[in-house]
Amino acid sequence: xxxxxxxxxxxxxxxxxxxxxxxxxxxxxxxxxxxxxxxxxxxxxxxxxxxxxxxxxxxxxxxxxxxxxxxxxxxxxxxxxxxxxxxxxxxxxxxxxxxxxxxxxxxxxxxxxxxxxxxxxxxxxxxxxxxxxxxxxxxxxxxxxxxxxxxxxxxxxxxxxxxxxxxxxxxxxxxxxxxxxxxxxxxxxxxxxxxxxxxxxxxxxxxxxxxxxxxxxxxxxxxxxxxxxxxxxxxxxxxxxxxxxxxxxxxxxxxxxxxxxxxxxxxxxxxxxxxxxxxxxxxxxxxxxxxxxxxxxxxxxxxxxxxxxxxxxxxxxxxxxxxxxxxxxxxxxxxxxxxxxxxxxxxxxxxxxxxxxxxxxxxxxxxxxxxxxxxxxxxxxxxxxxxxxxxxxxxxxxxxxxxxxxxxxxxxxxxxxxxxxxxxxxxxxxxxxxxxxxxxxxxxxxxxxxxxxxxxxx
Amino acid sequence: xxxxxxxxxxxxxxxxxxxxxxxxxxxxxxxxxxxxxxxxxxxxxxxxxxxxxxxxxxxxxxxxxxxxxxxxxxxxxxxxxxxxxxxxxxxxxxxxxxxxxxxxxxxxxxxxxxxxxxxxxxxxxxxxxxxxxxxxxxxxxxxxxxxxxxxxxxxxxxxxxxxxxxxxxxxxxxxxxxxxxxxxxxxxxxxxxxxxxxxxxxxxxxxxxxxxxxxxxxxxxxxxxxxxxxxxxxxxxxxxxxxx
Amino acid sequence: xxxxxxxxxxxxxxxxxxxxxxxxxxxxxxxxxxxxxxxxxxxxxxxxxxxxxxxxxxxxxxxxxxxxxxxxxxxxxxxxxxxxxxxxxxxxxxxxxxxxxxxxxxxxxxxxxxxxxxxxxxxxxxxxxxxxxxxxxxxxxxxxxxxxxxxxxxxxxxxxxxxxxxxxxxxxxxxxxxxxxxxxxxxxxxxxxx
Numbered sequence: 023x024x025x026x027x028x029x030x031x032x033x034x035x036x037x038x039x040x041x042x043x044x045x046x047x048x049x050x051x052x053x054x055x056x057x058x059x060x061x062x063x064x065x066x067x068x069x070x071x072x073x074x075x076x077x078x079x080x081x082x083x084x085x086x087x088x089x090x091x092x093x094x095x096x097x098x099x100x101x102x103x104x105x106x107x108x109x110x111x112x113x114x115x116x117x118x119x120x121x122x123x124x125x126x127x128x129x130x131x132x133x134x135x136x137x138x139x140x141x142x143x144x145x146x147x148x149x150x151x152x153x154x155x156x157x158x159x160x161x162x163x164x165x166x167x168x169x170x171x172x173x174x175x176x177x178x179x180x181x182x183x184x185x186x187x188x189x190x191x192x193x194x195x196x197x198x199x200x201x202x203x204x205x206x207x208x209x210x211x212x213x214x215x216x217x218x219x220x221x222x223x224x225x226x227x228x229x230x231x232x233x234x235x236x237x238x239x240x241x242x243x244x245x246x247x248x249x250x251x252x253x254x255x256x257x258x259x260x261x262x263x264x265x266x267x268x269x270x271x272x273x274x275x276x277x278x279x280x281x282x283x284x285x286x287x288x289x290x291x292x293x294x295x296x297x298x299x300x301x302x303x304x305x306x307x308x309x310x311x312x313x314x315x316x317x318x319x320x321x322x323x324x325x326x327x328x329x330x331x332x333x334x335x336x337x338x339x340x341x342x343x344x345x346x347x348x349x350x351x352x353x354x355x356x357x358x359x360x361x362x363x364x365x366x367x368x369x370x371x372x373x374x375x376x377x378x379x380x381x382x383x384x385x386x387x388x389x390x391x392x393x394x395x396x397x398x399x400x401x402x403x404x405x406x407x408x409x410x411x412x413x414x415x416x417x418x419x420x421x422x423x424x425x426x427x428x429x430x431x432x433x434x435x436x437x438x439x440x441x442x443x444x445x446x447x448x449x450x451x452x453x454x455x456x457x458x459x460x461x462x463x464x465x466x467x468x469x470x471x472x473x474x475x476x477x478x479x480x
Numbered sequence: 481x482x483x484x485x486x487x488x489x490x491x492x493x494x495x496x497x498x499x500x501x502x503x504x505x506x507x508x509x510x511x512x513x514x515x516x517x518x519x520x521x522x523x524x525x526x527x528x529x530x531x532x533x534x535x536x537x538x539x540x541x542x543x544x545x546x547x548x549x550x551x552x553x554x555x556x557x558x559x560x561x562x563x564x565x566x567x568x569x570x571x572x573x574x575x576x577x578x579x580x581x582x583x584x585x586x587x588x589x590x591x592x593x594x595x596x597x598x599x600x601x602x603x604x605x606x607x608x609x610x611x612x613x614x615x616x617x618x619x620x621x622x623x624x625x626x627x628x629x630x631x632x633x634x635x636x637x638x639x640x641x642x643x644x645x646x647x648x649x650x651x652x653x654x655x656x657x658x659x660x661x662x663x664x665x666x667x668x669x670x671x672x673x674x675x676x677x678x679x680x681x682x683x684x685x686x687x688x689x690x691x692x693x694x695x696x697x698x699x700x701x702x703x704x705x706x707x708x709x710x711x712x713x714x715x716x717x718x719x720x721x722x723x724x
Numbered sequence: 725x726x727x728x729x730x731x732x733x734x735x736x737x738x739x740x741x742x743x744x745x746x747x748x749x750x751x752x753x754x755x756x757x758x759x760x761x762x763x764x765x766x767x768x769x770x771x772x773x774x775x776x777x778x779x780x781x782x783x784x785x786x787x788x789x790x791x792x793x794x795x796x797x798x799x800x801x802x803x804x805x806x807x808x809x810x811x812x813x814x815x816x817x818x819x820x821x822x823x824x825x826x827x828x829x830x831x832x833x834x835x836x837x838x839x840x841x842x843x844x845x846x847x848x849x850x851x852x853x854x855x856x857x858x859x860x861x862x863x864x865x866x867x868x869x870x871x872x873x874x875x876x877x878x879x880x881x882x883x884x885x886x887x888x889x890x891x892x893x894x895x896x897x898x899x900x901x902x903x904x905x906x907x908x909x910x911x912x913x914x915x916x917x918x
Contacts, residue, residue: 031666038668048676050900052651059624067751068627077746084743087736100881106728158906159897175897182899202901213907218820234881244853244893244908251850251885252816262731267745269880273872274749276888277835287765287836288871288890290908291853294842297884299816299849310731318738337625339655343672376666378659378673379528381616385625398528405530418531425489425521426537435493455664459671460702463494470492470499474515 030376033348034340047179048342054175055336057285058386065277075274076390079327082265083317089232089265090308096235097306100297105307110140113309117142117224117257120305121151124255126221130213132239132246133157134226135173135330136259136309138352139365154216156245158209165192171346173332173353174283179345213245223249227260227306228329229275233268236296237306240279240289247293255303258295262308263326275329278388282331316364321399325360327389334383334393340376349373356383360396363404371409374400432471439465483511484549486582488559488694489521495694501717502555502585508721509593511553516545524562528660532566543569543578551592552582555717557614557692558660560584564618584618585717586692590633595640602722603643604688607681608634609700610653611693620692624653634692634716641719647684654680658699674703682711689713750872758834758867759916766837769891770904771912773837775864779803782861782915789913790824790857798826799845800861812847819848825855825909829862831877832914833888835870839914840878842886849885853893858909860889863917 028036038044062068082089094104107113113136121129129146131137131153143153143164155164159176163169165188170176177185182200189195195208225246229238237258239246250256266275280286298304317323335341335355346354351362351370356377362370374397383393404410424430442449442465450457468476483506487499506513522542523535542563546552554560563582569575589595610632614620621632638646657663657673664670678700681689689704689711691697697713704711725733755761763773776782779802786806790796797811798804803826811825827846829839839860841852852858868874880886893908904910 031668034666035668038672041672044672045676053900062627065627065753070748071751074746074749077743078749080743081745084740086739087732090732090735100884106726106731108727108730112727156907157897158895162897175900177897178900180899182901185898202898202903205898206895206903206906210905210907214820217907218817231880236881242893243895243906245906247850247853247887248907251848251853262735269878270872270875271749272880273870273875277871284896286769286890288838288888290769290890290893291887292838292890293885293887294880295885296881299884308731310727310734314731314734314738317735320740323740339657339673340666340669343669343676375530375662376669378612378655378657378662378670380612380655380659382612382623382625382653382655385616385623401528401530402532406533410530414529415531418526418529418534422523422526422531422534422537425523425525426541428518428520428541431489431520435489439493455667456702458667459706460674460699461705463698463701465494466496468496470487470496471515471517473496473500474503475517478515 028350029372030344030348030350031372033350034344037345037348038343044343047345050178051336051342054284058282058333058336061281061285061287071274071278072388072390075278075388076327078266078271078274079389082263082267083323083326086262086265086317089267090262093230093232093235093265096233098235100235102235102298102304102306105305107307107309107311109311113140113259113307113311114142114145116307117259118146118149118151120255120257121146121222124222128152128220129222129224130154130156130216130220130249130253131224132226132241132249133160134224134259135353136226136261137224138170140309140311156213156216156249157241158206158243161209161213162188169347169352171354172335173330175332179347217248217252220249221253222255222257223253224257224259225250227258227264228279229266229272230260230264231269231272232265234296236294238272238292238294240292242290244291247291250295251299254301255305256298257305257307259307259309261313262310263313279329279331282333282386282388312364322360322364322396324391325357325396327391328357329389331388333386333388337382337386339380340378344376349376356393356397357391360393360400363400367404367407367409371404374404435469439469481511481550483513484546484552485513485515486519486546486552486554486559487515488554488556490698491555491694494698495715498555498694498715498717501715501721505585505717505721506553509589509595511593514549519545522559522562523566524559525660527562527566539567539569539575542567543571543574546578547574549581551588552578553585553588554582555585555692555715556694557584557611557618557620558695561613561617584614584620584692586634586637587618587620590636595637598637598640598720600640600720600722601642601724602719605645605647605686606638606688606690606719607647607649607684607686608638609656609677609689609691609696611691611696612655614692615653621653637716637720638690641722644719647686649680649684651680656696656699658696663699671703674699678703682709686711688719690716690719692716751870753835753870755834755869758869759864761834762832762837762867762916765835766891766914769837770894771837771891771914773914773916775916777918786859793823795821795823796826797822797824799847800826800828811851816848816850816854819851819854822851822855824857824859825851826859826861827852829860830866831874832862832867833871833874834867836890838888838890840874840886840888843883852889853908855909857911858892859913859915861915861917865918
């Protein structure tokens with residue numbers, strides 16, 4: 023069943039129909055979280071490093087205009103062409119035009135969550151351009167016509183048997199083959215041919231440096247480099263929040279990024295692009311797509327500090343047990359749930375509720391985004407603006423009426439306990455989601471207040 | 481010191497024994513405890529559902545009940561955190577005083593009363609469920625995500641109980657999935673989280689699961705009972721007042 | 725109004741009051757032995773590190789590791805005799821069948837075993853990724869404790885491209901099983917000269 027058309031809770035019901043698979047998904051991601059813990063613990067200054075990163079990003083948010091202007095000027099001097107896109111459509115159109123100008127109909131692309139957000143692949147495919155994603159995980163989900171389910175581990179929802187079937191169908195690997203080494207080798211051969219034959223390559227941007235007009239792209243596979251260095255045209259797409267003031271700030275972010283993401287000390291490649299190689303064109307597309315609006319919301323602007331490490335996904339007990347697709351948004355998990363309502367409040371009104379507000383996300387965040395507080399605040403905004411179901415609003419009003427009145431509260435309590443005590447069948451039925459997998463509490467004869475009055479002679 | 485006892489609504493209605501144990505525990509350590517009779521709820525059920533704007537009545541009632549105490553103490557990390565972060569009222573100076581004077585029970589015992597011994601005996605293997613709002617919100621224990629020295633106020637108290645064997649869990653501070661209305665709006669994930677949390681305790685052979693929040697324990701108890709498990713839940717106040 | 729002007733105007737209108745950069749954003753790492761730290765981490769990430777006294781030792785080890793390997797290129801004059809081809813090509817696609825690239829790294833970082841290389845070491849940017857096997861020769865004297873130290877020494881825009889390389893190319897995208905040799909080099913050997 024396609025989880026993408028369902029709200030989070032319904033999609034989570036689907037995901038939880040296969041409990042052993044949920045266990046596997048949970049344990050796999052928890053293992054990544056424990057690797058992150060070990061990597062973080064190796065740096066005694068870890069918490070200070072997070073604080074430094076947070077403060078640099080706070081500065082960036084407050085100085086965004088000037089830093090972007092400085093970046094643009096320096097990038098241009100470096101021979102990079104800078105484009106600005108107000109929204110997803112403009113981003114897609116700019117890239118389409120650059121491909122057309124290159125006189126080709128095929129492009130290779132490394133991981134970019136921004137292009138997922140903008141639905142670039144769909145757009146280009148509709149316009150007759152073939153796009154091949156070169157990150158292994160992205161290539162797997164692309165073949166399966168699925169979106170990535172995780173920022174860093176796009177195919178984390180799949181088992182090797184799923185990948186084996188997909189590769190058998192698309193790459194002609196042996197039927198039933200599931201060995202990751204064998205399957206990865208097949209993808210390596212297939213994508214090597216792609217890298218060698220594409221004249222346009224798109225990459226994301228992890229960090230753009232205002233001081234030098236260059237940008238940094240981090241991968242483990244080397245796919246961004248293979249694409250960019252072999253293409254005649256390199257297009258780098260970035261949300262404007264990727265800017266950092268100076269190259270030396272990379273010391274902070276590169277120490278945090280991979281450790282937070284996968285527990286690695288640093289990614290295999292941290293590539294710094296400053297000028298096109300001789301004969302090459304290099305383009306940067308700077309995208310807004312709602313970011314300037316989010317920048318204007320004091321409660322939510324901190325979400326723009328995100329460096330896309332996915333630590334909050336890995337640690338989130340809800341994400342681990344509902345899967346990335348249940349978030350029906352390019353970016354899943356806790357960070358996705360505070361970014362998505364900015365893009366569309368109505369479509370994403372369920373996401374801030376896909377959390378127990380446990381707070382683990384805010385603690386693992388390398389740039390100290392107050393994620394769980396923002397989830398709480400989005401709930402308030404969304405319900406106040408009327409994006410909650412009418413039945414819920416009515417129920418909440420009734421609940422508030424009871425709970426703010428001591429006498430009504432006592433009557434309701436008596437009735438509630440009575441219902442459970444004397445007519446449990448009313449409470450223990452399939453319409454009560456609590457009772458589906460849990461027993462109801464055994465109701466006592468008297469409330470504490472009753473006991474207190476009887477025993478304390480007040 | 482005059483302590484106002486705040487008993488959250490669901491404890492009042494469904495777990496009076498926890499409230500009684502809390503009262504006894506506070507009296508045992510020498511507090512003069514008062515239970516304001518017109519108290520109801522902290523307002524969290526509405527607020528966490530996105531209806532903080534409907535909690536004005538609860539807030540005013542809370543302020544009416546709890547003004548003037550030296551301390552307000554509650555056997556719930558979650559409700560305490562809610563008041564600490566979100567209580568506002570027409571009389572804002574009173575609301576502010578309450579926000580700064582409210583304590584969760586175990587932090588009150590370790591930080592204010594500075595309890596160093598207890599007359600309690602509980603000869604069982606016990607697993608401690610670190611409820612998130614208490615732990616991460618009130619910082620009752622060190623959070624596993626941080627690179628920082630470990631501590632745990634509830635564990636510190638449990639270690640004062642004779643015969644009690646506190647087990648180490650595989651995931652020492654994972655959420656149980658209760659989450660307020662989350663437990664019904666996201667039933668599938670909530671129940672799965674609860675089952676997984678229970679399984680961690682069972683793997684370590686506990687006789688009892690304890691914690692500072694009855695809401696989490698109620699959720700875990702519902703799962704244990706459905707599985708016909710012999711393992712029981714007890715709020716930490718019940719254990720800290722237990723005698724043979 | 726162009727999109728550029730609109731975006732910048734919206735940002736200007738919406739950005740909060742200026743907040744200063746932090747005073748502390750570099751930290752000191754103290755490792756008792758930088759070489760040991762580097763080797764431990766490189767081994768952890770799937771690389772191979774060898775402390776060697778001179779180029780003769782490197783030559784001997786390479787001949788043992790890659791006997792009869794064809795399509796070998798190096799930028800290091802002392803090892804030129806091992807090469808049967810050059811990386812100095814005008815079209816990077818000419819490196820498609822490169823088997824072994826032997827290059828130098830000017831700065832290496834002990835905390836994470838990352839080695840910086842830029843176009844002063846790379847005749848083609850794609851060389852360290854497109855080659856089947858990669859060898860980097862570094863000097864122990866160029867080891868710095870951490871990334872802050874590295875960026876203090878580096879000028880990242882001296883050339884048009886530079887990269888930190890840490891271990892061989894890898895992926896764990898299939899069931900989180902680590903596979904060495906994704907799209908880039910299938911192995912990384914680092915020789916540490918005095």
